[in-house]
Amino acid sequence: MAQRATAGRGPASVNPETTAQVVACVRDARAAGTPLRIVGAGGWLDAGAPCTAGEHLRLWGINGIVEYEPGDLTLTAQGGTRLIDIERATAEHGQWLTLDPVGYPYGTLGATVATGSYGPLASAFGTPRNQVLGCEVVTGIGDVVRAGGRVVKNVAGFDVTRLMVGAWGTLGVITEVTVRLRARPEVDQTVVVALGGTDGVERAHRWLRTTEFTPLAAELVSPALAERLGFATLNADLLLLRLGGNEALVRAARHAAAALGDLMVPDDGIWTALTSLGMTHSHKASLRLSGAPAGIAALWAATRRAIEPAGGLAHSTLARGVVRCLLPMDDDASVARLRGILSALPKATRIPERLPAELWAPAAADPVLASLRQGVRRAFDPDLLLNPGIMGTA
Amino acid sequence: MPPRAPDPDDDGLAERLRQIVGDRRVLVRPGELRAYESDGLPGYQLRPSIAVFPGTRDETIAVVRLLAERGVPFVPRGAGTGLSGGALAEGVVLLGLHRLTRIITIDAENQRAVVEPGVVNATLTRLASAHGLHYAPDPSSQTACTIGGNVAENAGGPHCLKYGVTLDHIVALTVLLPNGAIVTLGNDDGEQEGYDLLGAFIGSEGCFGIALDVTVRLVRDPQAVRTLLADFPSVMAAASAVSAIIATGIVPAALEMMDNATIQAVEASIYAAGYPTDAAAILLIELDGAAAGIDDDVARVARLCDDAGARGVRTAADAAERARLWQGRKKAFGAMGRISPHLVVQDAVVPRTRLPAVLAEIQAIGERHHVNVCNVFHAGDGNLHPNIGYDSSDPVQAQRVHDAMSEIMAACIAAGGTITGEHGVGLDKLPYMDALFTAPTLHAMCALRDVFDPDHRANPGKVVPVHSCREWHSVRPPVAGRRP
Numbered sequence: 001m002a003q004r005a006t007a008g009r010g011p012a013s014v015n016p017e018t019t020a021q022v023v024a025c026v027r028d029a030r031a032a033g034t035p036l037r038i039v040g041a042g043g044w045l046d047a048g049a050p051c052t053a054g055e056h057l058r059l060w061g062i063n064g065i066v067e068y069e070p071g072d073l074t075l076t077a078q079g080g081t082r083l084i085d086i087e088r089a090t091a092e093h094g095q096w097l098t099l100d101p102v103g104y105p106y107g108t109l110g111a112t113v114a115t116g117s118y119g120p121l122a123s124a125f126g127t128p129r130n131q132v133l134g135c136e137v138v139t140g141i142g143d144v145v146r147a148g149g150r151v152v153k154n155v156a157g158f159d160v161t162r163l164m165v166g167a168w169g170t171l172g173v174i175t176e177v178t179v180r181l182r183a184r185p186e187v188d189q190t191v192v193v194a195l196g197g198t199d200g201v202e203r204a205h206r207w208l209r210t211t212e213f214t215p216l217a218a219e220l221v222s223p224a225l226a227e228r229l230g231f232a233t234l235n236a237d238l239l240l241l242r243l244g245g246n247e248a249l250v251r252a253a254r255h256a257a258a259a260l261g262d263l264m265v266p267d268d269g270i271w272t273a274l275t276s277l278g279m280t281h282s283h284k285a286s287l288r289l290s291g292a293p294a295g296i297a298a299l300w301a302a303t304r305r306a307i308e309p310a311g312g313l314a315h316s317t318l319a320r321g322v323v324r325c326l327l328p329m330d331d332d333a334s335v336a337r338l339r340g341i342l343s344a345l346p347k348a349t350r351i352p353e354r355l356p357a358e359l360w361a362p363a364a365a366d367p368v369l370a371s372l373r374q375g376v377r378r379a380f381d382p383d384l385l386l387n388p389g390i391m392g393t394a
Numbered sequence: 395m396p397p398r399a400p401d402p403d404d405d406g407l408a409e410r411l412r413q414i415v416g417d418r419r420v421l422v423r424p425g426e427l428r429a430y431e432s433d434g435l436p437g438y439q440l441r442p443s444i445a446v447f448p449g450t451r452d453e454t455i456a457v458v459r460l461l462a463e464r465g466v467p468f469v470p471r472g473a474g475t476g477l478s479g480g481a482l483a484e485g486v487v488l489l490g491l492h493r494l495t496r497i498i499t500i501d502a503e504n505q506r507a508v509v510e511p512g513v514v515n516a517t518l519t520r521l522a523s524a525h526g527l528h529y530a531p532d533p534s535s536q537t538a539c540t541i542g543g544n545v546a547e548n549a550g551g552p553h554c555l556k557y558g559v560t561l562d563h564i565v566a567l568t569v570l571l572p573n574g575a576i577v578t579l580g581n582d583d584g585e586q587e588g589y590d591l592l593g594a595f596i597g598s599e600g601c602f603g604i605a606l607d608v609t610v611r612l613v614r615d616p617q618a619v620r621t622l623l624a625d626f627p628s629v630m631a632a633a634s635a636v637s638a639i640i641a642t643g644i645v646p647a648a649l650e651m652m653d654n655a656t657i658q659a660v661e662a663s664i665y666a667a668g669y670p671t672d673a674a675a676i677l678l679i680e681l682d683g684a685a686a687g688i689d690d691d692v693a694r695v696a697r698l699c700d701d702a703g704a705r706g707v708r709t710a711a712d713a714a715e716r717a718r719l720w721q722g723r724k725k726a727f728g729a730m731g732r733i734s735p736h737l738v739v740q741d742a743v744v745p746r747t748r749l750p751a752v753l754a755e756i757q758a759i760g761e762r763h764h765v766n767v768c769n770v771f772h773a774g775d776g777n778l779h780p781n782i783g784y785d786s787s788d789p790v791q792a793q794r795v796h797d798a799m800s801e802i803m804a805a806c807i808a809a810g811g812t813i814t815g816e817h818g819v820g821l822d823k824l825p826y827m828d829a830l831f832t833a834p835t836l837h838a839m840c841a842l843r844d845v846f847d848p849d850h851r852a853n854p855g856k857v858v859p860v861h862s863c864r865e866w867h868s869v870r871p872p873v874a875g876r877r878p
């Protein structure tokens with residue numbers, strides 16, 4: 001039976017170690033009418049809309065690589081496996097999982113998939129939706145559903161796997177995931193360019209759209225964020241370009257990128273520094289703004305104008321047309337100040353990540369879409385047991 | 395409410411449909427309907443009661459709303475090139491979408507296009523090429539199949555190895571639900587919020603409703619392309635070259651294998667591409683991207699083929715030779731189809747390290763059942779297409795083909811693979827669904843279909859075996875009162 005523990009403070013928690021134990025936990029919770037908060041590494045529990053739950057279901061014990069055959073370039077691991085463990089196992093064979101979400105590398109695979117989180121590498125490789133091949137979940141009625149498979153192409157049956165990616169656990173507790181891997185490029189080199197002038201971002205965007213090179217990552221960083229990455233005195237937007245391929249290709253790509261300005265070579269840890277900045281204690285609020293890719297330079301400028309007077313930081317995965325904002329939230333006065341920033345943000349698709357409960361306004365959805373969403377939720381979790389409220393639609 | 399089969403004469407349905415789409419666009423006579431009894435896979439013939447072909451979006455909506463009002467089941471159909479027995483059903487209204495061919499916009503700035511579902515895949519690429527763009531998923535049927543059919547099947551193609559399948563190229567869809575409601579899935583203007591219903595719809599084989607407007611991503615034409623033809627003395631040698639190439643980290647745009655039987659068929663046809671007819675297998679390998687460094691990768695790939703025992707590797711000298719090499723591959727099914735009256739094109743995927751073993755097993759299965767299996771497939775993805783030519787009017791032959799195919803599917807499942815990588819389940823793969831998925835997994839699929847089409851009127855009887863949906867409805871606990 002899964003170990004149950006009640007800490008001095010906070011909610012009780014259960015720590016299952018097998019899928020069968022997760023099933024038992026969900027069935028127990030269902031019988032008792034106790035909603036469950038699903039917990040991976042516990043590093044991002046304040047993400048998502050306010051979620052009220054009686055008990056924490058921790059997946060630490062559902063942890064480990066289940067199957068890894070390097071020649072297949074696929075890997076199956078349990079939901080609670082940390083990304084860093086996957087990185088270590090695959091690096092031995094010159095391979096990697098090309099997902100570097102916020103909090104990388106300490107988050108878990110299950111949480112990355114559940115939240116659909118991604119980082120700069122999404123520029124070339126897409127998000128979890130493009131990289132997850134299959135998963136095992138325990139639904140809100142305690143069924144074990146094994147969707148998708150372990151091969152890189154698969155259209156057998158309706159795509160329940162895609163539904164689980166980004167469902168924030170509300171359709172099932174993710175106990176196992178199969179992902180696509182890639183061989184690491186022969187050369188993997190990062191260069192940094194300061195984008196001076198008023199049209200620096202527009203030029204960088206145009207360059208990316210027209211260059212024959214496909215950088216592994218092309219991330220734009222606001223001056224204030226650049227400062228935290230150790231580029232103190234530049235006072236310009238920075239473009240972080242990660243170039244991969246064979247020697248000749250990377251050399252030519254560097255040469256081409258020099259058209260944007262002088263290239264600097266950053267410390268090795270720059271990407272980890274960037275992804276772990278999402279966990280900074282002073283900037284606990286975050287959200288993403290997005291629009292059609294061609295409008296990214298305007299979206300970037302308007303976002304910077306709205307957030308910088310209040311000390312906000314921003315970075316953008318240019319190719320995806322997305323700007324991510326990190327906003328200060330360190331004391332009680334923060335909520336009012338945050339509300340002010342949010343109202344100043346440009347009009348765009350707004351995906352909140354972490355915001356105080358008071359500021360979580362669910363976007364009004366078209367009624368047909370809303371009924372499809374509710375139908376899906378009810379089909380997998382009729383009693384709304386799993387992470388209730390976390391998608392802003394309890 | 396169980397869907398009711400329409401009777402064109404009794405309830406005036408055909409007349410109402412004619413009022414919407416015009417007299418010539420409604421077929422009810424058995425002779426006229428025969429063309430819509432099957433798709434590209436022989437062996438399945440199911441005649442609809444009525445076929446209707448709306449010419450505009452509004453007509454399509456009116457037709458679906460009429461069918462919803464009357465509780466009439468229907469099957470959407472694009473070009474009918476499907477290879478799983480998908481776009482056909484007995485006694486239903488067949489809803490042909492191939493007249494919806496408007497390209498609504500090509501937005502070069504955002505590298506996107508919005509198209510109607512009847513637009514032919516290759517037409518889209520042809521029109522986008524003026525902007526130096528193309529639509530990357532390229533099924534071998536691309537000169538005929540429709541974007542709507544591609545979305546419904548989550549179609550793949552040779553270049554999906556590097557560029558991804560249909561799922562990776564659809565930004566948003568306007569969907570006409572079976573009840574006549576319209577909904578947008580995905581987001582033209584930023585990230586998708588909420589559940590990935592767009593992803594759930596792609597590959598739903600016409601069972602979740604009709605894809606009306608499709609926003610696709612367009613990909614820039616590569617600066618440089620190199621196409622290699624490697625000639626191997628055995629299938630095993632070719633398969634080991636595939637593994638070696640994949641392991642390097644070089645991701646070819648395409649990595650296709652053809653065995654000797656396929657080569658012979660192609661070379662005997664009007665699509666003759668100059669393949670070596672005495673090769674046991676060839677690999678067609680394409681590398682693309684920036685010109686810088688590409689020839690280093692070409693050299694490395696050629697060396698890996700040599701190491702695996704290739705008798706020769708040649709690189710297409712120019713675009714014309716490249717086109718010729720590809721034409722042989724893309725028309726291989728057609729070439730095989732010339733040799734025997736019918737051709738079963740199969741589709742399965744295995745982990746890439748299992749390719750040599752599974753190919754050997756497929757050969758043994760063919761020999762045991764006295765059928766000729768020829769292989770032409772997306773080797774880089776492990777996506778097999780074992781094909782068997784036969785005469786479907788001969789019951790003995792048909793049985794042998796059926797038995798061999800069942801064993802091949804079982805072998806692919808046993809190797810850790812799946813029963814379809816790009817052609818879909820349709821009717822043909824239904825019998826294998828229970829072997830591949832557990833009962834609760836099939837129930838989850840039924841539950842998902844219920845959300846989009848609670849009456850099971852859209853393409854009834856496909857994808858998930860009916861018995862598992864029945865079980866699901868009987869075991870499904872009553873929805874408890876919702877917590878506040």
Ligand SMILES: Cc1cc2nc3c(=O)[nH]c(=O)nc-3n(C[C@H](O)[C@H](O)[C@H](O)COP(=O)(O)OP(=O)(O)OC[C@H]3O[C@@H](n4cnc5c(N)ncnc54)[C@H](O)[C@@H]3O)c2cc1C
Nearest residue numbers: 472473474475476480533534540542543546550600605816
């Ligand atoms: C020679 C040949 C080669 C092929 N090569 C490939 C290949 O390389 N890769 C590959 O993936 N496939 C391949 N196919 C299979 C087939 O071409 C694809 O499945 C294609 O996507 C089907 O498109 P279609 O328009 O013909 O669809 P149809 O056959 O008409 O329909 C297929 C399914 O889609 C549904 N449907 C059609 N339109 C819509 C719509 N607008 N909304 C909702 N549902 C709809 C139908 O109900 C049916 O279930 C090949 C077929 C042939 C004959």
